Amino acid sequence: MVEEAKDGDSEAEELLPVRDGVSCEEGGGGALIHSSIITLMHNKDALTHFRKINKNNPHPENRESNRQEIIERMEIKNEITMIPCFGFCKGLEEGSEEWKKMSKKVREACESHGCFLLMCDEIIPKGLNEELLKQMEALFDLPEETKKKHISPKAYSGYNGKDPVIPLCESFGVDDVHLSDSAxxxxxxxxxxxxPSFCETLRTMSIKMLDISFLIMKMIVEGYGLPQHYISDVENMKSSCNSRLIKYHVPESNNDCETGLLSHSDKNTLTVLCQNGVQGLQVLSRDGKWIELEIPQHGFVVIVGDVLKAWSNGRLHAVTHRVMMSGEKERYTFGVFAKPKEEMVIEVPHELVEDKVHPLRYRPFNYGEFLHYFVQTLKENALQAFAGV
Known part of the structure; x- marks a missing residue:
C-alpha cells in the first residue's frame, strides 16, 4: 500500500487550492486541471520543500516553475501511482475548447483509474458540504430504535446497523431525494x-451532487466524440439515485487497521462522495496495489460504477475499492449513487464497438435484473457473469 503523508496532512490541504491551469475567477470559464499536485500529498519532504519555496516566491509565475520542478523530480522517483484531481468552475461552457479538453482528461481518468478527485467550490459551496456532515453526527446519535424505523425493501436503502461482517459501518440509504419528498x-x-435544516441540506446536497454526476457523464460522451443523442442515454442512467449517509466507527482493538467496508465495485452508474476529513478510502490499482486516497478538505471523489463500465464496452474502469479504519476519529461520508431506473436496458453504443480492437464485451441487459442477480449471488464478477459476451 502506498505510504501517505502523516505530518504533512495540514500542509497538503493548503497546497490543493494552488491549482495548475486556467484562472478560476468568476465568469472566466476556467476548468482547472490539477492532477500532479496530488503527488505532493504523499511525500513529506516534497511537501516541506514546496511550502518553503512558495513562501520565498510570492509571485504565481515563479511558483509555477518551482512546482513543476518538484513534480518532475518526484515522477522520476516514481514513488506512487497518481490519482488525478480536477477542478470544475461555474464558467465552464459546454462545447467550448476548454470543455473539450476537460472532457478528454475526465474520460482518460475514468479509463485508467476508474476514479478521480474533484474540487468544485463554486458549484457546491464549502459551507453546504460542512453543514450536512455536521448534521450527520446528530443523525447517527439518535436512539437505535429511532434509526431502525427507516425501512426500505430495496437494496442499499433503509437503515443498516452494525453488521458482524463490517461492524464499524452504519448507514442510511434514501432513494430519489431529487425527485420526491423522500428527504x-x-x-x-x-x-x-x-x-427543516437537515431536510433542506440533504435535499440540496443530493441535487447538486447528482448534477455533478450528469456533468461528468456528458463529459464522457464528449470525450469519446459520440453524437449528442447519447446525452439522453446517460441522463437516463442517472434518472434515479441513492443518497447514502455513512458513519464508520473507531476500531475497538489496537490493530493498526480494520476493515470498514469490504472491497467491491459499485453496481450503479457513477458515485460522488464527500467526507468529514478522516481518510480511509482505498482503491485497487491496475497492478494490484491498494492506494489510500487523500481526499482534500471540501473535496469529492468520483467513482465509476459497473453500469458505466458496461455502457462504455469496458473502456471505463469500475475500480475496486474498500474502506480501512485506523486512528481515534470517526469517519462520516455522504455519497450520491447515480443509477438508472430498474426497467432501463443498458446497451453499448455501436460507436464504441470495434471488431478487432474493442469487440462487444457486454450484451444489452435490464438494470433491475442485473441488480437482483448481484444481490442474490454477491459475485465479485457479477457484471461479467450476468452480461458478459
Whole structure:
C-alpha cells in the first residue's frame, strides 16, 4: 500500500487550492486541471520543500516553475501511482475548447483509474458540504430504535446497523431525494418534531451532487466524440439515485487497521462522495496495489460504477475499492449513487464497438435484473457473469 503523508496532512490541504491551469475567477470559464499536485500529498519532504519555496516566491509565475520542478523530480522517483484531481468552475461552457479538453482528461481518468478527485467550490459551496456532515453526527446519535424505523425493501436503502461482517459501518440509504419528498419523509421519521435544516441540506446536497454526476457523464460522451443523442442515454442512467449517509466507527482493538467496508465495485452508474476529513478510502490499482486516497478538505471523489463500465464496452474502469479504519476519529461520508431506473436496458453504443480492437464485451441487459442477480449471488464478477459476451 502506498505510504501517505502523516505530518504533512495540514500542509497538503493548503497546497490543493494552488491549482495548475486556467484562472478560476468568476465568469472566466476556467476548468482547472490539477492532477500532479496530488503527488505532493504523499511525500513529506516534497511537501516541506514546496511550502518553503512558495513562501520565498510570492509571485504565481515563479511558483509555477518551482512546482513543476518538484513534480518532475518526484515522477522520476516514481514513488506512487497518481490519482488525478480536477477542478470544475461555474464558467465552464459546454462545447467550448476548454470543455473539450476537460472532457478528454475526465474520460482518460475514468479509463485508467476508474476514479478521480474533484474540487468544485463554486458549484457546491464549502459551507453546504460542512453543514450536512455536521448534521450527520446528530443523525447517527439518535436512539437505535429511532434509526431502525427507516425501512426500505430495496437494496442499499433503509437503515443498516452494525453488521458482524463490517461492524464499524452504519448507514442510511434514501432513494430519489431529487425527485420526491423522500428527504422530508426520512426527516419526519428521524425527527417527528421536525428538522427543516437537515431536510433542506440533504435535499440540496443530493441535487447538486447528482448534477455533478450528469456533468461528468456528458463529459464522457464528449470525450469519446459520440453524437449528442447519447446525452439522453446517460441522463437516463442517472434518472434515479441513492443518497447514502455513512458513519464508520473507531476500531475497538489496537490493530493498526480494520476493515470498514469490504472491497467491491459499485453496481450503479457513477458515485460522488464527500467526507468529514478522516481518510480511509482505498482503491485497487491496475497492478494490484491498494492506494489510500487523500481526499482534500471540501473535496469529492468520483467513482465509476459497473453500469458505466458496461455502457462504455469496458473502456471505463469500475475500480475496486474498500474502506480501512485506523486512528481515534470517526469517519462520516455522504455519497450520491447515480443509477438508472430498474426497467432501463443498458446497451453499448455501436460507436464504441470495434471488431478487432474493442469487440462487444457486454450484451444489452435490464438494470433491475442485473441488480437482483448481484444481490442474490454477491459475485465479485457479477457484471461479467450476468452480461458478459
Amino acid at each position: 422530508q419523509t426520512f426527516t419526519n421519521v428521524m425527527w417527528p418534531q421536525g428538522n
